[in-house]
Amino acid sequence: MANRSNGSKQPSRSDSPSGRPGMRRGPMMGVGAFERAENPRGTLRRLWGYLGAQRASLVLVAVIVVVRSALGVAGPYLLGVAIDDHILQNDLPGLSRIALLMLAVYGLASVVHYGESYVMAGVSQRTVRHLRRDLFDKLQSLPLRYFDTRAHGETMSRLTNDVDTISAVLSMGVTQLMSSAVTLLMVAGTMLALNWRLALVSLITLPAMAALTRHITRYTRRGFREQQASLGKLNGVIEETITGLPVIKSMAREEDAIQQFHSANLEFRAAATFAQTYSGLLGPMSNMIQNMGLAIVAGAGGLFTLLGYATVGTIASFVSYARQFGRPLNMMANLYNMLQSALAGAERVFEIMDEIPEPEDLPDARPLDDLHGDVVFEDVCFAYTENVPVLRNVSFHAESGQTIALVGPTGAGKTTVVNLLTRFYDIDAGSIRIDGVDLRDLQMASLRQELGIVLQDTVLFADTVMENIRYGRLDATDEEVIEAAVLANADHFIRRLPQGYDTKLSEQGGNLSQGQRQLLAIARVMLADPGILVLDEATSSIDTRTEQHIQEALLKLMEGRTAFVIAHRLSTIRNADQVLVIDDGQIIERGTHQGLLKMGGFYHRMYMSQFKATAPQAA
Numbered sequence: 001m002a003n004r005s006n007g008s009k010q011p012s013r014s015d016s017p018s019g020r021p022g023m024r025r026g027p028m029m030g031v032g033a034f035e036r037a038e039n040p041r042g043t044l045r046r047l048w049g050y051l052g053a054q055r056a057s058l059v060l061v062a063v064i065v066v067v068r069s070a071l072g073v074a075g076p077y078l079l080g081v082a083i084d085d086h087i088l089q090n091d092l093p094g095l096s097r098i099a100l101l102m103l104a105v106y107g108l109a110s111v112v113h114y115g116e117s118y119v120m121a122g123v124s125q126r127t128v129r130h131l132r133r134d135l136f137d138k139l140q141s142l143p144l145r146y147f148d149t150r151a152h153g154e155t156m157s158r159l160t161n162d163v164d165t166i167s168a169v170l171s172m173g174v175t176q177l178m179s180s181a182v183t184l185l186m187v188a189g190t191m192l193a194l195n196w197r198l199a200l201v202s203l204i205t206l207p208a209m210a211a212l213t214r215h216i217t218r219y220t221r222r223g224f225r226e227q228q229a230s231l232g233k234l235n236g237v238i239e240e241t242i243t244g245l246p247v248i249k250s251m252a253r254e255e256d257a258i259q260q261f262h263s264a265n266l267e268f269r270a271a272a273t274f275a276q277t278y279s280g281l282l283g284p285m286s287n288m289i290q291n292m293g294l295a296i297v298a299g300a301g302g303l304f305t306l307l308g309y310a311t312v313g314t315i316a317s318f319v320s321y322a323r324q325f326g327r328p329l330n331m332m333a334n335l336y337n338m339l340q341s342a343l344a345g346a347e348r349v350f351e352i353m354d355e356i357p358e359p360e361d362l363p364d365a366r367p368l369d370d371l372h373g374d375v376v377f378e379d380v381c382f383a384y385t386e387n388v389p390v391l392r393n394v395s396f397h398a399e400s401g402q403t404i405a406l407v408g409p410t411g412a413g414k415t416t417v418v419n420l421l422t423r424f425y426d427i428d429a430g431s432i433r434i435d436g437v438d439l440r441d442l443q444m445a446s447l448r449q450e451l452g453i454v455l456q457d458t459v460l461f462a463d464t465v466m467e468n469i470r471y472g473r474l475d476a477t478d479e480e481v482i483e484a485a486v487l488a489n490a491d492h493f494i495r496r497l498p499q500g501y502d503t504k505l506s507e508q509g510g511n512l513s514q515g516q517r518q519l520l521a522i523a524r525v526m527l528a529d530p531g532i533l534v535l536d537e538a539t540s541s542i543d544t545r546t547e548q549h550i551q552e553a554l555l556k557l558m559e560g561r562t563a564f565v566i567a568h569r570l571s572t573i574r575n576a577d578q579v580l581v582i583d584d585g586q587i588i589e590r591g592t593h594q595g596l597l598k599m600g601g602f603y604h605r606m607y608m609s610q611f612k613a614t615a616p617q618a619a
Helices: 040-087 092-141 144-148 152-194 196-243 245-250 254-307 312-353 414-421 444-449 465-470 478-487 514-528 544-558 593-599 602-618
Strands: 375-385 388-398 403-407 429-434 451-454 532-536 562-566 578-583 586-591
Touching: 040 092, 040 152, 040 312, 092 152, 092 312, 152 196, 152 312, 196 245, 196 254, 196 312, 245 254, 254 312, 375 414, 388 414, 388 429, 388 578, 388 586, 403 414, 414 532, 414 562, 444 451, 451 514, 465 478, 465 514, 478 514, 514 544, 532 544, 578 593, 578 602, 586 593, 586 602, 593 602
Parallel strands: 403 562, 403 578, 451 532, 532 562
Antiparallel strands: 375 388, 375 429, 578 586
């Protein structure tokens, strides 16, 4: 599309789904109503699909984990040997040698641990990069209907906060899980080999640890999901408030905005407090059980020593092993909490990936070559939401090179006609044809490349003025960009900017006036040189003097092109070949400007009401 960067104008209240019916608020409006993760196993499988792409690096991490775990198990064993074979035997040279060996073991374990973290950081970041890339690509493929029914801040939260949560778990959780599992197996095997009686005693606390983990994680999964959902809602409020700050200040609604933020903030606090409180219980409770296990091992070890079943060195090793055995259990319990948070974020990410994208081109779809611009709407019906029709049996024929004006009250369906022509939405019934070919039989990219759209709400990017105009045709030279700006009557104000065409615009062109932003949008379309032109209130924010210059430029641009002009100021469409008067989703009158005035109908009343409103000013 020639001016795709402008996006699509948000439909008016009667044009679009009222009240954003697709907005899904978090399931907890207060405290206590939680929603379970719908499919944690399926989400894990999908995450593994991304992580599994790094198999070679994961194998390397696994090898490093085994080496580190082996070194960690060797330390307590050497401690027991040092006590039994050297300290109790008063063997100072032997003790020195084994102390140096223990120092080397623990030092090497630290180096290996760093290598493990380094490799896993690369694995996790590559995995998350692919996930974030796929999510962003998916957003580009979604129809505008999706964005019309969801808060933009909430969608952005899934792309940022939820993906970051997954990243944090992958960077630490995978190695922790592997390390914990390997350490448990090695410690258990070593304990059994050293003293099976003490080994069995050491395992007494294992059922208690498993029961505690199972009980607490029943709540944390739901809590973390609600925490992520309420965070998305909070981000939506923030994004909406910052975007609408001029309106908030102009209407003195700062207190209302603050109250709305406080409400969303309190809801997030309640969800986060619930999730963090339950997840925070796991560590202290696990430590308590672990310390109880250490006391049991120490007491049983002393008894076994008196009975001759164990040595002092063995008991020292077992105390250390008991700590090592409890630490992976505690780590795995905490990891389970982290995993719940990651699953909650991943589910929200995959919800977007599972959304139905824009319809794909048909297998035999053809490009829109040799465009003449003959457009036919035949019995077109459309509704944004079921059973709430916006267009009803709309039919008209725009011959090649004609200018078609769409007029009518706000919310009548004028912008919807444009949205259907660009296939931002697909019709429910009827047909739309360009040069005799149904839109659905055309390649969508080819169709939109032939459409140049200037919207009332102009979208500009945080780039230079030159690049914002060049967005209409990326291979255009600087001279061609300047020529388009001159034609759009924008060159004079651009050259007065601090760096002229190299002036960097702020987000949404906030350092320009609304009229200047529209001039740049018009220049961008002029550079694109589209076959069909759509002007949706393109001059609504431009003063009368500038509008005269723009009208002259637009007349040149529209020569030989089919043009659709949506206008509220009826004086701007006097030269249109056809004027379509739309009310309540139907064409109620059609004809030329003069012909409709002579009819004395709806159009005549609209025109006279505007004339009377502007007559005193003109006088």
